[in-house]
Amino acid sequence: MTQDELKQKVAQAALHYIKDVAIIGVGTGSTVNHFIDYLVDFRADIEGAVSSSIASTERLKKIGIPVLDLNAVGTLDVYVDGADEVNPHKQLVKGGGGALTREKIIAAASKKFVCIADETKCVDVLGKFPLPVEVVPMARSYVARELVKLGGQPVWRENFITDNHNVILDVHNLDIIEPIKLEQIINNITGVVTVGIFAMRPADVVLIGKGNEVTTL
Numbered sequence: 001m002t003q004d005e006l007k008q009k010v011a012q013a014a015l016h017y018i019k020d021v022a023i024i025g026v027g028t029g030s031t032v033n034h035f036i037d038y039l040v041d042f043r044a045d046i047e048g049a050v051s052s053s054i055a056s057t058e059r060l061k062k063i064g065i066p067v068l069d070l071n072a073v074g075t076l077d078v079y080v081d082g083a084d085e086v087n088p089h090k091q092l093v094k095g096g097g098g099a100l101t102r103e104k105i106i107a108a109a110s111k112k113f114v115c116i117a118d119e120t121k122c123v124d125v126l127g128k129f130p131l132p133v134e135v136v137p138m139a140r141s142y143v144a145r146e147l148v149k150l151g152g153q154p155v156w157r158e159n160f161i162t163d164n165h166n167v168i169l170d171v172h173n174l175d176i177i178e179p180i181k182l183e184q185i186i187n188n189i190t191g192v193v194t195v196g197i198f199a200m201r202p203a204d205v206v207l208i209g210k211g212n213e214v215t216t217l
């Protein structure tokens with residue numbers, strides 16, 4: 001199977017978790033795009049979705065699923081989203097698509113976070129994938145200097161503005177041995193909006209597309 005076929009298969013497997021769920025949290029990325037495509041067949045049962053990005057919002061609306069404001073919805077039963085890296089503790093690196101802030105908010109507001117990923121995303125130690133950090137634009141250089149002090153090599157994602165009108169620094173060469181600790185440290189740098197480590201609130205279930213099957217962590 002190609003990587004895209006694996007993404008498709010794992011996206012299909014996530015449908016099991018949205019049975020009888022009226023309002024779903026929906027993430028961002030190519031794996032989630034497959035998930036949204038599958039939702040077409042379920043739209044009669046779905047009252048609406050809370051979306052983590054403008055891109056996913058557009059895709060959901062296109063297939064007739066109303067997109068709702070998280071403030072009006074309260075706690076979500078299920079949130080389905082992809083990841084850039086997954087470790088055996090269901091801790092993640094996210095933000096390759098730049099939607100990390102809204103993704104983290106929806107994950108925090110959800111009872112069950114179902115992560116869908118193909119096997120290329122599985123690692124023992126997070127950090128091979130450059131760690132996305134969303135930063136208020138005027139703090140970009142300051143935050144970059146602080147990230148260098150932590151041993152990383154931040155690279156400004158040029159020509160990219162997040163849905164929240166901020167910038168992204170992708171931090172290379174970090175071995176994230178203690179994900180919760182590093183998440184807290186980077187969160188505490190002034191000017192950082194969100195760090196793409198999802199460890200304090202990890203996934204509850206990780207579905208991994210591997211070979212011809214989907215395994216569950």
Ligand code: 5RP
Pocket residue numbers: 027028029030031032081082083084093094095096097098099100103
């Ligand atoms: C977007 C994300 C995505 O979930 C992550 O980048 C995975 O993307 P894909 O499914 O395209 O591999 O965190 O901000």
